[in-house]
Amino acid sequence: MKKEKINLLGAGLIGSLLAIYLRKRGLDVAIYEKRQDWRQVDTSGEGRSINMALSYRGWKALERAGIKDKVIPYTQPMYGRRIHDEHGDTFFQPYGKENQAIYSISRNAFNKILLDEAEEQGASIYFQHKVEHVNVAKREVTFSLADGSSKNIAAEVLIGSDGAYSALRNAFQSQLRFNFNQQYVSHGYKELSIPTTPEGDFAMDPNALHIWPRGKFMLIALPNLDKSFTCTLFLPFEGYKVSFENIHDEQDVEQVFKTHFNDAYNLMPTLLQDFKRNPTAALINTECYPWTDNNTLLIGDAAHAMVPFYGQGMNCGFEDCSILDGLVGKYGTSSWDLVFGKFQKGRKPDTDAICQLAMDNFVEMSDNVADPKFLIRKKIEARLHELFPEEWVPLYSMVTFSEMKYSEAYAIGKLQEKVMDRVMSDPLITQNWDSLDYEEILHQVVVAGAV
Amino acid sequence: MKKEKINLLGAGLIGSLLAIYLRKRGLDVAIYEKRQDWRQVDTSGEGRSINMALSYRGWKALERAGIKDKVIPYTQPMYGRRIHDEHGDTFFQPYGKENQAIYSISRNAFNKILLDEAEEQGASIYFQHKVEHVNVAKREVTFSLADGSSKNIAAEVLIGSDGAYSALRNAFQSQLRFNFNQQYVSHGYKELSIPTTPEGDFAMDPNALHIWPRGKFMLIALPNLDKSFTCTLFLPFEGYKVSFENIHDEQDVEQVFKTHFNDAYNLMPTLLQDFKRNPTAALINTECYPWTDNNTLLIGDAAHAMVPFYGQGMNCGFEDCSILDGLVGKYGTSSWDLVFGKFQKGRKPDTDAICQLAMDNFVEMSDNVADPKFLIRKKIEARLHELFPEEWVPLYSMVTFSEMKYSEAYAIGKLQEKVMDRVMSDPLITQNWDSLDYEEILHQVVVAGAV
Numbered sequence: 001m002k003k004e005k006i007n008l009l010g011a012g013l014i015g016s017l018l019a020i021y022l023r024k025r026g027l028d029v030a031i032y033e034k035r036q037d038w039r040q041v042d043t044s045g046e047g048r049s050i051n052m053a054l055s056y057r058g059w060k061a062l063e064r065a066g067i068k069d070k071v072i073p074y075t076q077p078m079y080g081r082r083i084h085d086e087h088g089d090t091f092f093q094p095y096g097k098e099n100q101a102i103y104s105i106s107r108n109a110f111n112k113i114l115l116d117e118a119e120e121q122g123a124s125i126y127f128q129h130k131v132e133h134v135n136v137a138k139r140e141v142t143f144s145l146a147d148g149s150s151k152n153i154a155a156e157v158l159i160g161s162d163g164a165y166s167a168l169r170n171a172f173q174s175q176l177r178f179n180f181n182q183q184y185v186s187h188g189y190k191e192l193s194i195p196t197t198p199e200g201d202f203a204m205d206p207n208a209l210h211i212w213p214r215g216k217f218m219l220i221a222l223p224n225l226d227k228s229f230t231c232t233l234f235l236p237f238e239g240y241k242v243s244f245e246n247i248h249d250e251q252d253v254e255q256v257f258k259t260h261f262n263d264a265y266n267l268m269p270t271l272l273q274d275f276k277r278n279p280t281a282a283l284i285n286t287e288c289y290p291w292t293d294n295n296t297l298l299i300g301d302a303a304h305a306m307v308p309f310y311g312q313g314m315n316c317g318f319e320d321c322s323i324l325d326g327l328v329g330k331y332g333t334s335s336w337d338l339v340f341g342k343f344q345k346g347r348k349p350d351t352d353a354i355c356q357l358a359m360d361n362f363v364e365m366s367d368n369v370a371d372p373k374f375l376i377r378k379k380i381e382a383r384l385h386e387l388f389p390e391e392w393v394p395l396y397s398m399v400t401f402s403e404m405k406y407s408e409a410y411a412i413g414k415l416q417e418k419v420m421d422r423v424m425s426d427p428l429i430t431q432n433w434d435s436l437d438y439e440e441i442l443h444q445v446v447v448a449g450a451v
Numbered sequence: 452m453k454k455e456k457i458n459l460l461g462a463g464l465i466g467s468l469l470a471i472y473l474r475k476r477g478l479d480v481a482i483y484e485k486r487q488d489w490r491q492v493d494t495s496g497e498g499r500s501i502n503m504a505l506s507y508r509g510w511k512a513l514e515r516a517g518i519k520d521k522v523i524p525y526t527q528p529m530y531g532r533r534i535h536d537e538h539g540d541t542f543f544q545p546y547g548k549e550n551q552a553i554y555s556i557s558r559n560a561f562n563k564i565l566l567d568e569a570e571e572q573g574a575s576i577y578f579q580h581k582v583e584h585v586n587v588a589k590r591e592v593t594f595s596l597a598d599g600s601s602k603n604i605a606a607e608v609l610i611g612s613d614g615a616y617s618a619l620r621n622a623f624q625s626q627l628r629f630n631f632n633q634q635y636v637s638h639g640y641k642e643l644s645i646p647t648t649p650e651g652d653f654a655m656d657p658n659a660l661h662i663w664p665r666g667k668f669m670l671i672a673l674p675n676l677d678k679s680f681t682c683t684l685f686l687p688f689e690g691y692k693v694s695f696e697n698i699h700d701e702q703d704v705e706q707v708f709k710t711h712f713n714d715a716y717n718l719m720p721t722l723l724q725d726f727k728r729n730p731t732a733a734l735i736n737t738e739c740y741p742w743t744d745n746n747t748l749l750i751g752d753a754a755h756a757m758v759p760f761y762g763q764g765m766n767c768g769f770e771d772c773s774i775l776d777g778l779v780g781k782y783g784t785s786s787w788d789l790v791f792g793k794f795q796k797g798r799k800p801d802t803d804a805i806c807q808l809a810m811d812n813f814v815e816m817s818d819n820v821a822d823p824k825f826l827i828r829k830k831i832e833a834r835l836h837e838l839f840p841e842e843w844v845p846l847y848s849m850v851t852f853s854e855m856k857y858s859e860a861y862a863i864g865k866l867q868e869k870v871m872d873r874v875m876s877d878p879l880i881t882q883n884w885d886s887l888d889y890e891e892i893l894h895q896v897v898v899a900g901a902v
Contacts, residue, residue, distance in 0.1 A: 179634050181632040182629070
């Protein structure tokens with residue numbers, strides 16, 4: 001049998017990991033990438049999020065691809081959120097049980113590791129190949145190259161791992177009976193930074209994701225290996241006093257930071273330069289269906305771009321790769337339409353669920369985390385989890401520290417939410433939360449789940 | 452003041468009517484159209500619906516543009532639906548009050564009238580200008596021409612009246628923070644025809660829209676001026692016994708028609724040829740926002756493509772033109788961003804409403820119209836309208852025979868639906884519908900509307 005050649009569009013994190021998986025299956029793999037080889041050039045300040053939060057699903061997918069151990073040294077564990085209030089006081093909110101953490105990693109460094117590995121495993125990588133046109137019915141791709149020339153390929157199998165603005169998805173949109181939804185959220189973001197102290201140390205707790213929640217806007221910071229922090233400012237584009245449209249000059253920047261993020265401000269000597277230099281980026285959510293047609297497939301952000309508020313975009317894309325690889329193992333490569341069909345059918349409810357959770361989580365991150373009642377709610381949930389470790393797992397933990405299907409986590413989360421709403425409706429809850437009948441609360445979820 | 456030049460993309464029904472309006476305001480207008488001048492060539496069998504149903508909103512917009520009288524001779528009134536059951540029996544269901552009708556008109560003839568008028572009024576029309584690229588920020592459009600050359604224009608004002616697959620909207624999608632949703636419905640359609648009788652007469656009632664409702668599928672027919680009928684067959688693409696995927700050959704076509712549309716079958720001598728020759732077309736619904744940026748605007752299907760089941764796509768697009776013209780009259784042409792901003796803000800809730808109604812109406816057309824309980828429901832509503840002509844206007848009439856805002860009609864329709872659901876829940880309704888307390892029913896709507 002002729003060995004199929006798999007052509008991937010996009011050599012980002014998802015495309016690189018998928019290439020490793022497919023090479024390990026003995027398949028021929030070529031990756032076409034629009035940008036130049038970023039392993040040789042500095043691509044910081046591109047306006048893309050430069051720190052990723054790697055969690056359980058991502059780690060499992062790396063492990064199965066045999067690349068986990070190479071990644072570990074580049075990560076910095078964050079065991080919880082450190083909340084900064086308006087007075088500069090902070091408190092710590094663990095993400096899960098002791099030792100459960102999410103891991104900060106630089107996108108650039110991470111992509112280099114994966115791409116090197118893909119290449120080492122024998123994948124061919126073609127940089128500066130920009131997709132100009134895809135004919136889905138013929139699986140023909142026309143690229144424009146750096147020298148202005150163009151190149152055509154006819155692919156046997158074509159996979160779009162080319163992100164939220166996928167060229168393959170664009171072709172699907174105009175060439176198939178294709179349902180597609182793209183939605184921008186009201187907020188944009190800008191990257192800023194907190195350097196090391198003069199002594200070369202972390203300027204804040206290095207084992208936390210720092211959040212300055214301010215209701216309609218927020219600042220977050222993730223630690224880097226070089227002991228600096230990468231900060232991301234999330235503001236509404238317009239319609240509010242504190243919004244990108246109302247920041248016209250350096251004075252406005254300073255005023256926002258001094259007023260709302262004063263402790264961070266004191267750690268940000270390059271704030272004004274960063275603010276000016278770094279672009280204001282938008283946040284898109286996309287959902288679409290089908291993901292496959294005629295031996296082509298969308299995967300990762302190309303199939304389901306989500307907003308970053310659950311820290312799952314990359315983890316979900318890695319899980320995509322792992323699931324797809326499992327299906328290749330199970331069904332073989334004699335019918336890609338079968339494999340891709342199984343993939344989209346099984347996976348779509350899960351990516352719908354995580355897209356929705358990511359959208360909803362902005363409110364939790366920017367607002368609730370600072371609310372005393374929300375903190376009690378979290379404490380009750382933590383207690384429930386402590387008492388009934390198998391029966392009550394908080395939604396965040398199901399999503400972040402397990403491989404439970406996202407759609408299942410979503411459904412259980414909805415049940416828990418209903419029960420917790422009822423628990424929290426007790427006007428004396430702030431006083432008596434410690435002495436609740438926890439068994440009875442758990443029972444409510446069990447009953448609700450049964451009907 | 453320099454006279455602004457308005458550049459329209461698309462010389463279809465909406466673009467042509469808009470050009471007439473704008474010329475009457477004394478503005479310079481150029482229309483760029485992808486296709487060749489269809490006034491000189493036969494474009495039948497293109498797979499686009501070739502009969503339109505013109506109703507009140509459309510007529511009013513034509514009237515305001517001063518073109519109504521030229522259109523009247525090309526139309527054929529349809530006073531109601533004529534339902535064909537499986538035995539070949541038919542019954543008539545009026546659309547509204549006596550003399551209220553919707554008007555069948557050939558798309559091609561109609562477009563010719565409007566385009567001739569636009570040209571006569573001084574609009575320049577450039578055919579065979581296919582949009583290759585739009586730069587929204589610069590309002591630059593690159594066209595490819597029939598001879599293979601390309602042409603650039605820099606527009607002062609640019610309006611996309613270029614339909615459901617709008618090139619300007621595509622540019623918005625990739626260049627703006629643009630919310631966009633496209634959804635294909637499960638059904639496709641194919642056009643067929645019923646010629647005149649050997650004596651040269653209409654083969655069926657010429658003053659009705661004929662429907663063969665069969666639950667998951669249906670056939671409809673609209674009369675033409677030449678006394679033929681244009682039929683449209685709506686079938687699911689797949690997943691049902693009667694679906695396009697299950698029609699493989701002439702035998703299958705005959706079997707479906709003999710079994711389900713036998714009376715029509717006997718009037719369709721060219722059925723097999725028509726079925727083979729005419730494409731199976733898909734049905735798309737699109738919603739998007741914003742419609743305007745930087746002196747550019749989407750209008751008609753480009754802004755809101757709907758499925759055809761309420762017969763409002765064209766009427767809604769014409770109403771768009773009329774409303775936009777009213778805003779130009781009110782605010783002048785010194786700030787197009789002001790005019791376009793007012794337009795999108797005011798109009799968007801209405802087009803959302805009619806898109807939704809059109810989607811919902813498939814069930815009414817293909818299924819309910821044949822249901823005896825539904826017919827009683829319609830009779831009760833007709834009686835209510837008769838007794839309280841101002842207070843209870845059926846939803847269909849508000850949409851089809853008035854200029855009430857679609858969103859308002861939608862909201863009132865929802866109230867009526869609630870009340871009618873309650874009325875119809877009476878198990879004896881088929882016997883006692885004639886003796887209901889109609890005043891009390893009306894009162895329920897009034898009360899519900901007040902809360």
